[in-house]
Amino acid sequence: MKSRISIPKSIIAAIAALFLCLLAGQASAGSIKHLKAPDDAADCYECHKKVTPRIAQNWYESKHGVALMKCFVCHGQPDGKGSIPFMVVPEPKAVCRKCHEPAMIRMEKKFGIDPDCYKCHVFHQNSLHHDAYGKSESKSN
Amino acid sequence: MKVTRREVLKTAAAASAMAAIGGPLTTMAKAADNEPEKWVKSVCRFCGTGCGVMVGVKGGKVVTVKGDPNNHNKGFLCLKGALMPPIVYSKDRVTKPYIRKNGKLEPATWDEAMSLVASKFKTAIKDHGPTSVAYYGSGQALTEETYLASKIWKAGLGSNNVEGNPRLCMASAVGGYVTTFGKDEPCGSYDDIDAATCFFIIGSNMSECHPILFKRVAARKQADPNVKVIVVDPRKTNTARIADEHVSFKPGTDLAILNAMAYVIIQEELDNQRFHNKYVSFMTNDKKKVGFDEYVKFLEDYTPEKAEKISGVPAAQIRKIALMFAEASATTSFWCMGLNQRIRGVWANNLVSNLHLLTGQIGKLGASPFSLTGQPNACGGVRDTGGLCHLLPAGRLIKKPEHRAQLEKQWGLKAGTIAPKPGLHTIALWNAFSEGKVKAIFVICTNPAHSLPNVNIYSEGMKRKDNFFVLSEPFMDAETVKYCDVLLPPAFWCEKRGTYGCSERRYSLLMKSVEPMGECKPDFDILMDFAKRMDVDPKVVPYKEIDDVWNEWREVSSITPYNFKGITRARMEKASGIRWPCPTEDHPGTRIRYVRGEDPNIPKDYKNKYHFYGKKDGRAVIWFRPYKGAAEEPDADYPMVLTTGRVIDHWHTGTMTMKVPELRRSFPKAYVEVNVDDAKKAGIKNGDDVILETRRDTMTFQAKVSDVCRPGLVFVPWYDANLLINKLTLNAFDKGSKQPEYKICAIRIKKA
Numbered sequence: 023m024k025s026r027i028s029i030p031k032s033i034i035a036a037i038a039a040l041f042l043c044l045l046a047g048q049a050s051a052g053s054i055k056h057l058k059a060p061d062d063a064a065d066c067y068e069c070h071k072k073v074t075p076r077i078a079q080n081w082y083e084s085k086h087g088v089a090l091m092k093c094f095v096c097h098g099q100p101d102g103k104g105s106i107p108f109m110v111v112p113e114p115k116a117v118c119r120k121c122h123e124p125a126m127i128r129m130e131k132k133f134g135i136d137p138d139c140y141k142c143h144v145f146h147q148n149s150l151h152h153d154a155y156g157k158s159e160s161k162s163n
Numbered sequence: 164m165k166v167t168r169r170e171v172l173k174t175a176a177a178a179s180a181m182a183a184i185g186g187p188l189t190t191m192a193k194a195a196d197n198e199p200e201k202w203v204k205s206v207c208r209f210c211g212t213g214c215g216v217m218v219g220v221k222g223g224k225v226v227t228v229k230g231d232p233n234n235h236n237k238g239f240l241c242l243k244g245a246l247m248p249p250i251v252y253s254k255d256r257v258t259k260p261y262i263r264k265n266g267k268l269e270p271a272t273w274d275e276a277m278s279l280v281a282s283k284f285k286t287a288i289k290d291h292g293p294t295s296v297a298y299y300g301s302g303q304a305l306t307e308e309t310y311l312a313s314k315i316w317k318a319g320l321g322s323n324n325v326e327g328n329p330r331l332c333m334a335s336a337v338g339g340y341v342t343t344f345g346k347d348e349p350c351g352s353y354d355d356i357d358a359a360t361c362f363f364i365i366g367s368n369m370s371e372c373h374p375i376l377f378k379r380v381a382a383r384k385q386a387d388p389n390v391k392v393i394v395v396d397p398r399k400t401n402t403a404r405i406a407d408e409h410v411s412f413k414p415g416t417d418l419a420i421l422n423a424m425a426y427v428i429i430q431e432e433l434d435n436q437r438f439h440n441k442y443v444s445f446m447t448n449d450k451k452k453v454g455f456d457e458y459v460k461f462l463e464d465y466t467p468e469k470a471e472k473i474s475g476v477p478a479a480q481i482r483k484i485a486l487m488f489a490e491a492s493a494t495t496s497f498w499c500m501g502l503n504q505r506i507r508g509v510w511a512n513n514l515v516s517n518l519h520l521l522t523g524q525i526g527k528l529g530a531s532p533f534s535l536t537g538q539p540n541a542c543g544g545v546r547d548t549g550g551l552c553h554l555l556p557a558g559r560l561i562k563k564p565e566h567r568a569q570l571e572k573q574w575g576l577k578a579g580t581i582a583p584k585p586g587l588h589t590i591a592l593w594n595a596f597s598e599g600k601v602k603a604i605f606v607i608c609t610n611p612a613h614s615l616p617n618v619n620i621y622s623e624g625m626k627r628k629d630n631f632f633v634l635s636e637p638f639m640d641a642e643t644v645k646y647c648d649v650l651l652p653p654a655f656w657c658e659k660r661g662t663y664g665c666s667e668r669r670y671s672l673l674m675k676s677v678e679p680m681g682e683c684k685p686d687f688d689i690l691m692d693f694a695k696r697m698d699v700d701p702k703v704v705p706y707k708e709i710d711d712v713w714n715e716w717r718e719v720s721s722i723t724p725y726n727f728k729g730i731t732r733a734r735m736e737k738a739s740g741i742r743w744p745c746p747t748e749d750h751p752g753t754r755i756r757y758v759r760g761e762d763p764n765i766p767k768d769y770k771n772k773y774h775f776y777g778k779k780d781g782r783a784v785i786w787f788r789p790y791k792g793a794a795e796e797p798d799a800d801y802p803m804v805l806t807t808g809r810v811i812d813h814w815h816t817g818t819m820t821m822k823v824p825e826l827r828r829s830f831p832k833a834y835v836e837v838n839v840d841d842a843k844k845a846g847i848k849n850g851d852d853v854i855l856e857t858r859r860d861t862m863t864f865q866a867k868v869s870d871v872c873r874p875g876l877v878f879v880p881w882y883d884a885n886l887l888i889n890k891l892t893l894n895a896f897d898k899g900s901k902q903p904e905y906k907i908c909a910i911r912i913k914k915a
Contacts, residue, residue, distance in 0.1 A: 065812070065829040085385070089378040090370060090401055090811045094825040095242045104825045105249045116197070116227070121239045124232040 056100035056108075066093035114139050197226045203676040204231060204739065206663045207244040208303070208656045209814045211536030212236070212373045213665020214244055215739045218657050218676040225251050225657055225677055234739035235353050235669065241374035243814060246823045251655060251677075253822040255639045258681025261650040268650055273682065273692075276649050280605075281696035283631040283648075287602035288320065293582070297324035297592055297601050300550055301608035302332065302541030305661030306670070307712035308686045309540075309550040311704070312607065315690060318576055319699035323561055323586030324601065326552050328609045329541040330589035331616075334900035335503040336534040337546055339512020342899075343520075343784050345777020346724060347546055347558055350756040351495065351531025352667040352742060356380055358529030360387075361491030363484075365395040365417060365515065366501020366906075370402040371811035373499070373535050373666075380497075381405050391491060393484045395420065396501065397806070397873045398836075408484050411873045414804045414907050416474035418507060419790040420481060421514035423470035425521055426462040427485035434489075435523030442773050443520045444782040448789060461787045473790060489522045493529030500537065500808065504905040508897045510788035517785045526758045526773050536666040538815075543664015547725060547743075548716060552586030556716065557723040561585045573719050575702060588901035589615075590894055597624020603631040605693070606643065607686050608653070613642040613816040613884055616903045617859050617894040622646060635686055638818045642884050653686050654679035661687070661709055662735070664743075668753070670730060671740035685709070721746070724764045724776065757783075793907040794895035795858075797875070801909035803841070805857065807881045807888050817882035833883035835864035837912070838876065842868040845914055852915035855879070857908055860890040863915055877912060 059069070070093070071078040081087045096117045098108040112118060118139070119126060136142070199219030207214040215234020219227040225248045230238035260276035261268040271279075287295045298316045300309050309327070316325045340347045356362075356379045370377040384390045384405050394406035395417060403409040412420060428434050445458045467478035488494050496519065502511040516532045524530040536542050549556040559566035567581045574580075587595055593615055595601040615621045625632055625646035634647035637655045644650060657676035664670040679685070687709045694704045706712050710732050721728040726744040734741060734748065742752035746763050755761040757775050765774045775783040797804055812829040813820040820826045835853050837845075847853055849868045854861060855877070864879060864886060872878050879888040893908040 059828075085378075085381070088370075088381050088401075088404060089374060090242065092242055092812075092825075092829065094829065095245050099825055099828070105246050105823055120227070120229045120245045123229055124238045 059100060066097075111140065197221060199226055202229070203657070203674050204671075204736075205657060205673045205676060206234075206539060206665075206671045206740075207240065208247060208250070208539060208819065209241075209243050210373055211302075211538055211541060211666045212375050213539055213663060213667075213669060213671065213740070214240060214375050215671060216240065216244060216247075220676050223677055231739050234671065235667065236375050239375055239378060241378075242811065243820060243823075243826065244375075246825060247656075249824065250819045250822045251657060251680075253638065255822065256655070256680055256683075257637055257639050257644075257650060257652040258683060259652055260682070263648045263650075268644070268647075271649075273684070276651060277689075277692055277696055280633050280649055280693065284320075284603045284605075284693075284697060287631070291602055293321035294324060294586070295600070295602040296320060296322050297326070297587070297596070297604045298322075299589075299592065299604055299606045299609065299611065300325070300327035300545065302327065302329040302536070302538030302545050304540065304544055304608040304686060305659070305673070305709075306540060306544045306548055306664060306716070307661050307709045308607065308690065309544040310548040310556065310716055311687060311690050311706070311712055312605075313548065313550045313556075314574070314703060315694045315697075315699055317555070317561075317582070318571075318574060318580050319694060319703040320697065321580075321582055323552050323582055323584065324592060325550060325586060326589045326592050327545050327550050328589075328611070328614060329538065329545040330551060330902060331614060331905075332500060332503060332537040332902075333534075333541045333546060334551075334902040335505065335508025335512055335897055336536075338509035338897070338900035339516065339534070341777070342509060342786065343513055343516040344757070344775055345783075346756075348542060348668055348756075349531065349533045349666065350525065351533050352669075352754040353379065354754050355493075355495045355529050355531045355533065356383060359383065359491075359493050359495040360389070360529065361391045361393070361487055361494040363393050363395070363488055363494055363496040363515075363518075364402060364406075365421075365496065365498045366503075366511070367497050367499035367535055368396065368398070368400040368402050368501075368808060369497055369499070369535060370400060370404070372537070372809050374811060376497075376535070377402060391487050393487055395484075397876050398871050398878060399873075400871065401811075408480065408487065410476055410480060410484060412474040412476045413873075414806060414876060415505070415793040415796070416470075416790065417502070418511055418514055418788060419465055419470045419473040420476055421511070421518065422462060422465035422788075422790065423467050423481045424485040424488060425514075425517055426465050427467060427482050428489045428518070428521055429459055429462065431486065431489070433486070434521045438523035438773075439521060439785070441771070442775065442782055444778070444780065444784050445787070446784045447787045458785060458787065465790070488518060488524070491524075493527060494519070494522070494524040495529060496532045497535055498533075499535040501906060503534075503900075503902060505902075505907065506794045506895055506897050506904045507788075507791055508902050508904075509899040510786070510791075513784075513786040513788050516783070517788075520783050520785050526755060528755065531755075534666070539665065540663040542666060542668065543662060543670055547664060547720075552588055552592070555581070557720040557725040559723070569722075570719070573722075576700075590896050590901060590903060593621045593624065596630055597621055597627070599624075599627055599629050601630065603633070605633045605635075606647070607635045607689075610636070610641045610643045610816040610818060612646055613887060614881075614889065615894070616889055616892040616905055618887060618889040618892075619860060620894070635689055637683075638822075640821075640884070641818045642816065642887070651689055652681065652683040653689065654683045658683065659685035659687070659709075661685075662713060665740075668742045669740040670727070670735070670743065672732070672735035674736070687712070726763070794904050795893055795907070795909045797909045801857065801911045802875075803910050803912060804876045805855065805891060805908050805910040806876060806878050806906050807892060808878060809882070810880045813880065813882035815882065817884060820882065821884075830880070830882075833864060833880050833886040833888060834867045835912070836867045836869060836872050836878040838872045838874045839868055839870055840874045841872075841877075841912075842866065845912060847912075847914050854913050854915050855891060855910055856912070857891040857893075857910045859893070862886065862888070862891060877910060 096112040098104040098106040202217040214236035215231025232238040262271040394403045395410040467481040519525040635651040658679040660675040729745040729747040
């Protein structure tokens with residue numbers, strides 16, 4: 023269910039800007055930092071539901087969450103020791119393709135190649151990453 | 164201005180995504196470096212869903228995988244399937260043969276190892292007769308490998324002691340289908356998921372055990388909220404997340420619930436009289452054919468109120484799910500180990516099929532009683548090709564002289580080659596091996612020292628000095644390696660060519676992607692070498708390559724309703740799986756059996772729409788199966804129930820999934836899941852050590868306190884080799900199917 027809250031547009035822009043600055047700062051330093059996780063850490067969700075509850079909850083409610091397609095499948099392991107490189111933003115050709123190549127080919131035929139998939143398929147916002155039973159953001163726009 | 168929560172999140176996340184996209188450029192470049200030079204068609208190595216996989220190869224190595232868009236999974240993979248490559252290159256791969264000397268496995272040449280194997284098997288046969296040797300295979304071996312092994316033992320060595328781990332997972336489903344329909348294997352297919360309007364999921368956590376099928380069910384529900392999902396499980400698993408009704412019941416009482424559903428369906432006049440009058444026989448438990456009225460009388464013991472007393476499920480909920488099942492335009496049932504791994508496994512299977520036959524929810528798209536298989540080639544490799552002690556290829560039985568004679572003729576062997584007495588079933592076989600009565604065993608592609616129930620008995624038996632144990636196993640850290648006398652290095656999954664057949668009767672070809680590691684050889688080569696050294700009549704094994712075995716199997720099946728004649732290698736190389744029966748090269752394969760116009764075994768001009776040709780009278784059977792409890796019910800000494808199962812991250816004994824860093828870390832060790840109320844009573848907190856005690860052994864696990872298990876039930880996943888839960892499980896088995904009751908045993912728990 024959608025909860026309607028009253029927030030001025032300027033505040034949204036400010037939140038966005040804050041995210042941008044924080045992450046851009048870290049990104050320019052080389053890569054996004056992650057706390058060192060013990061080798062026997064449980065799955066990402068166990069910790070992230072405490073430290074980044076919103077993102078964790080978005081995943082949980084999403085199609086990926088219902089199907090238990092866990093964080094590490096797309097993002098790898100923070101220490102880089104996983105079977106794919108650690109990526110805050112998964113690289114579509116390396117990761118998304120594993121399952122979504124038929125859709126990627128269809129989209130490419132329809133719209134051509136856009137180097138930024140996430141412009142339309144907003145990260146953690148389409149039905150893969152939020153609200154499994156809702157319509158994908160990219161489709162409702 | 165009013166904005167939705169989603170809009171706020173969208174703006175923020177878009178910004179973070181844009182920011183981050185500039186960050187891991189180096190890793191993106193690294194990923195692009197691994198762009199495969201070629202993609203090779205294969206099938207996932209894990210569960211019985213049998214998803215098509217494309218293996219990405221670069222420089223002779225597997226670098227990645229992606230889903231096969233042309234197979235039933237339409238390009239999708241689950242988290243295990245998507246992370247397979249590290250398994251191939253694990254440091255624990257066995258890459259050369261070993262012989263145990265003075266208690267230690269010492270490297271040996273292939274010739275040394277195989278000479279020893281042949282001499283031990285020959286001595287056993289000479290001194291104790293052919294039934295002193297056995298083969299124990301796997302629902303993960305290739306179809307051709309199991310067919311070949313079964314033929315070597317049954318026709319070449321004269322021993323029907325051919326078994327395999329499918330006895331532990333699928334035997335009750337076989338028993339269920341054969342007693343109800345006269346033929347094994349599901350009548351429907353995965354296509355039913357897209358057309359069903361009601362899903363009845365019982366004894367299956369398909370979300371974690373068959374993730375891609377669950378995804379397809381969830382997608383159906385996501386697309387149409389009117390689609391109903393009923394989940395019957397004493398645990399509130401992730402599968403129950405999409406359920407309209409989650410039915411939690413006292414473990415072992417589901418037989419009463421299923422009979423009560425039939426009672427309600429008849430009382431509400433929702434049974435399809437036209438269908439069951441014409442196509443169904445009613446059969447008492449002692450195999451007497453009776454009328455519908457007798458069935459109504461039998462069900463009087465299972466009114467919802469009586470079933471509530473037995474199962475703890477409110478009568479109203481039983482009524483509700485019975486109506487949902489019967490009133491839907493198309494209901495598909497799914498079940499798995501929850502029904503199969505039980506001493507009443509065959510009966511439980513019959514009772515689900517009863518509901519479909521009573522309501523006519525069968526033989527049309529979306530309506531089917533569908534048994535999910537646990538392993539990628541249990542259906543294809545073992546059930547269809549007859550890789551068990553009582554079976555011959557294509558549904559024929561050893562005990563039937565006409566079946567033996569038919570096969571001996573097809574194989575071009577003299578009459579009487581196949582011994583008339585069935586061999587020892589899995590539990591009897593391992594009992595006999597542990598008692599030193601079976602002298603030599605050849606084990607391929609399975610890990611019995613981890614997977615057998617009440618495993619202490621069998622691991623002790625494996626230590627005996629007077630029996631001989633050969634193991635073909637890709638991973639050095641598999642539990643069974645500790646006990647074998649000879650260890651052989653098999654080529655793994657993508658290093659060989661052959662066939663897997665999944666739950667929906669679909670057979671797909673796994674093409675060889677890369678060369679075997681080290682001195683590894685395909686099990687086909689190993690078995691052929693063994694046959695030669697054992698002086699098996701060359702007429703029994705007239706094969707140059709693995710495709711010859713497949714072509715023989717096509718011929719052998721072609722005079723039976725299995726009929727693989729049209730599934731040629733050339734077709735398999737192009738297609739991503741074909742479903743049998745498939746009698747001709749231009750036949751597309753079969754999605755629904757027993758229906759005129761769909762099933763090629765029924766003439767197009769057959770007088771009736773349905774024909775259950777597995778039964779002489781063409782009628783499927785509604786069985787009167789009473790509720791009977793588990794082999795070991797909880798009591799004053801052991802007041803709770805232990806059940807075991809999987810987590811999504813790990814598969815079977817963990818020898819593969821523990822090699823993937825992400826999966827290992829996700830669930831590094833087994834735990835015990837305890838209900839909140841039980842934990843409170845016992846003073847157990849999340850993370851506490853808990854002592855689990857059954858009549859067989861005592862072990863300690865870390866507690867996960869939650870509301871997943873119902874009160875009185877604890878759950879432990881079975882993948883962890885360091886915490887072998889099968890030391891606690893029970894080896895009582897179903898009288899019909901001989902499948903053990905892993906799912907229920909009595910236990911007591913206390914805080915450590």
